[in-house]
Amino acid sequence: MEKARKKRFLKWSNIISTIATTVLALTALITVYLTVAAWKAQQETERPYFILKESPKVDLGNELSFELKFTNVGMHPAKDLSSETIVFDDRLTGKPIHHDESAIVNEIPKDSSSSLVMTIPSEEIYPKQFNIDAHYVVVDLQYADPILNKSFSQSIYMKWNGVQEEKMQATVHVKVEEKGKIDDYLQKAGIDLK
Numbered sequence: 001m002e003k004a005r006k007k008r009f010l011k012w013s014n015i016i017s018t019i020a021t022t023v024l025a026l027t028a029l030i031t032v033y034l035t036v037a038a039w040k041a042q043q044e045t046e047r048p049y050f051i052l053k054e055s056p057k058v059d060l061g062n063e064l065s066f067e068l069k070f071t072n073v074g075m076h077p078a079k080d081l082s083s084e085t086i087v088f089d090d091r092l093t094g095k096p097i098h099h100d101e102s103a104i105v106n107e108i109p110k111d112s113s114s115s116l117v118m119t120i121p122s123e124e125i126y127p128k129q130f131n132i133d134a135h136y137v138v139v140d141l142q143y144a145d146p147i148l149n150k151s152f153s154q155s156i157y158m159k160w161n162g163v164q165e166e167k168m169q170a171t172v173h174v175k176v177e178e179k180g181k182i183d184d185y186l187q188k189a190g191i192d193l194k
Helices: 001-046 175-190
Strands: 048-054 057-060 064-072 080-088 098-104 113-120 135-143 150-160 169-174
Touching: 064 135, 098 113, 098 135, 135 175, 150 175
Parallel strands: none
Antiparallel strands: 048 064, 057 064, 064 113, 080 098, 080 135, 135 150, 150 169
């Protein structure tokens, strides 16, 4: 009888230790999964990201030109930066007056800037006019993070308020309600932002 009790005791202690080991193993797996997920999320927050630290510079010399200075505020560098820029009348009629693509070969490290200059030919907008209508400026950026080995895109929507009574007006970010109209215009014009 004593042997039977010992056998039962050993059987139950083996079952309890197996269950405890299984629970510990599952807890370890869950901990590893959560740690990896948190690490990936943290890596995503360190990706390159571009902002306009300064207001776009508009020059009305012999031609109209816009200079946009983008700064990488992410922790990781950006490489293979390319942009597609579209400029069109704020009435959203007619063809875009400017549609161009450009690329930068060099990496752009954290806190470094890169300028994008768009020149609108004088046959599209004569710069010496007393009044110039407002125009939308859309910039679609594509770039890669060499650390994460991933590609990213950003679209920036702005509105240059033109010239009124020979006075240059401000360039501002587009309002939320304008973005849908701009996207519709671009779609009708056959322009597909990446």
